Amino acid sequence: SQKIEQNSEALNIQEGKTATLTCNYTNYSPAYLQWYRQDPGRGPVFLLLIRENEKEKRKERLKVTFDTTLKQSLFHITASQPADSATYLCASLGAGGGADGLTFGKGTHLIIQP
Amino acid sequence: ETGVTQSPTHLIKTRGQQVTLRCSSQSGHNTVSWYQQALGQGPQFIFQYYREEENGRGNFPPRFSGLQFPNYSSELNVNALELDDSALYLCASSLFGTDTQYFGPGTRLTVL
Numbered sequence: 001s002q003k004i005e006q007n008s009e010a011l012n013i014q015e016g017k018t019a020t021l022t023c024n025y026t027n028y029s030p031a032y033l034q035w036y037r038q039d040p041g042r043g044p045v046f047l048l049l050i051r052e053n054e055k056e057k058r059k060e061r062l063k064v065t066f067d068t069t070l071k072q073s074l075f076h077i078t079a080s081q082p083a084d085s086a087t088y089l090c091a092s093l094g095a096g097g098g099a100d101g102l103t104f105g106k107g108t109h110l111i112i113q114p
Numbered sequence: 115e116t117g118v119t120q121s122p123t124h125l126i127k128t129r130g131q132q133v134t135l136r137c138s139s140q141s142g143h144n145t146v147s148w149y150q151q152a153l154g155q156g157p158q159f160i161f162q163y164y165r166e167e168e169n170g171r172g173n174f175p176p177r178f179s180g181l182q183f184p185n186y187s188s189e190l191n192v193n194a195l196e197l198d199d200s201a202l203y204l205c206a207s208s209l210f211g212t213d214t215q216y217f218g219p220g221t222r223l224t225v226l
Contacts, residue, residue, distance in 0.1 A: 004156075032213060043118075043204050043217035044157065089156055093213070100170055101147050101159025102206075102215060 002028040006090055006105035013080050013112050021075040021108045023090030030092035033073045035064060038087045038107065047088075048075075080112045116141050118207050118218035126224045127195050135190045135221045137205030145169070146188040147215060148180060149204040157204055163188055164210050192223075200225045 007022035023033060032051045036044035050057045050066045050073065057064050063076040077084050087107040094100025119138045127133050139146050145164045149157035159172035163182035177193040186207070192199055202222050206215035 034214070036217075041202070041220070041222065043206075043220045046214050046216065049213055091156075094159070101149070101162055101172055102157070103159070104156030106154070106156045 002026070002030075002092075002094065002103055004090055004092060004103055004105040006088075006108045009106070010109045010111065013110065015080060015082060015112055015114050017080055019077040019080045019084070019110055019112070021088050021090075021110065023073040023075065023105055025071050025073075025092060029068070032092065033064075033066060034091045034102070035062075035073075035075050036089040036091060038089055040087075044089055077110075082112045082114050085110055085112045118205060118216055120203075120205050120218040120221050122221060123219070124222045124224075126226065128226050129195055129197060131195050132191065132193045133195060133223060135192075135203050135205075135223070137188045137190070137207075137218060139186045139188070139205075139207030140216050143207035143209050143216070144186050145208045145210045146182055146186065147206045147208070148188070148190045149206065150174070150199075151202040151204055151220070153201075160190070195225045197225050199223065 003026045005024045013019045034049045035047045038044045048064045050064045061078045065074045087109045089107045090105045091102040121136045147162040148160040151157040161171040162169045166182045179191045181189045202220045204220045205218045208215045
């Protein structure tokens with residue numbers, strides 16, 4: 001069955017550095033991948049969507065890449081700040097389209113240390 | 115523009131009881147999806163409602179059921195609660211056929 005894997009459960013980064021989070025997918029070819037931010041006890045907040053025919057997408061300090069050969073998306077936060085500390089979720093639509101809902105990875109817990 | 119709202123915020127039930135969770139979709143959105151998120155896990159898709167009918171379902175038993183109302187708000191009902199049903203229940207709204215879902219703050223359900 002389709003699966004999304006996020007590489008680390010926790011990632012510690014020093015303030016000001018670039019944080020890079022990984023999302024790998026197996027057993028299917030998603031038309032797009034989405035990245036969400038989730039703070040403790042809150043709902044996920046949509047950040048970026050990248051389609052399979054897009055190599056890279058940027059929004060302010062955020063950058064997402066999509067490599068269909070490696071079956072991987074990378075999510076970068078440049079000039080990281082302690083306020084960026086959160087769990088970041090990668091998600092894609094199920095193989096059956098919208099009726100399958102979003103499939104999420106477990107998330108990467110990012111900690112930006114001052 | 116009003117975002118997605120959910121009620122209640124927290125709920126404690128005992129095993130075997132029934133629970134109803136509520137969701138109001140974001141203004142202009144006609145589709146509602148429900149997700150269950152256990153501690154330390156990503157959200158898992160329960161089902162989706164569009165035009166007041168179930169439009170898709172994840173791997174959840176029939177004791178998880180739902181409704182969508184003409185104003186697009188929605189309810190999630192869970193019968194015969196089990197300890198493993200303890201989780202954060204998330205509602206997400208969207209415009210049918212578009213790619214992005216907007217999540218509410220969630221309802222934290224604890225089953226004792």
